[in-house]
Amino acid sequence: MQTEAVAQLIRAGLPDAEVEVTGDGSHFEAVVVSDAFAGLTPIKKQRLVMDTVREQIASGELHALSIKTLTPDQRPA
Numbered sequence: 001m002q003t004e005a006v007a008q009l010i011r012a013g014l015p016d017a018e019v020e021v022t023g024d025g026s027h028f029e030a031v032v033v034s035d036a037f038a039g040l041t042p043i044k045k046q047r048l049v050m051d052t053v054r055e056q057i058a059s060g061e062l063h064a065l066s067i068k069t070l071t072p073d074q075r076p077a
Contacts, residue, residue, distance in 0.1 A: 001062050003028065006053065013052030026063040033070045045069035 007021040017034035037045045056062035
């Protein structure tokens with residue numbers, strides 16, 4: 001998979017999100033900024049993002065995804 005393909009999957013599942021994905025083709029890191037994370041526990045934030053790529057992980061197309069979730073207020077300056 002390409003980084004942009006992973007980013008598009010996340011954006012499709014979280015349409016308001018700002019998504020930045022880096023990686024090497026099998027291991028990826030995503031930084032996701034969304035109002036949807038407000039008030040959620042860290043595990044619920046992770047699950048929201050993982051749900052957007054569940055099919056690709058199950059098929060082995062996406063091997064590993066490290067996720068950093070932020071609300072817009074938590075975004076670095």
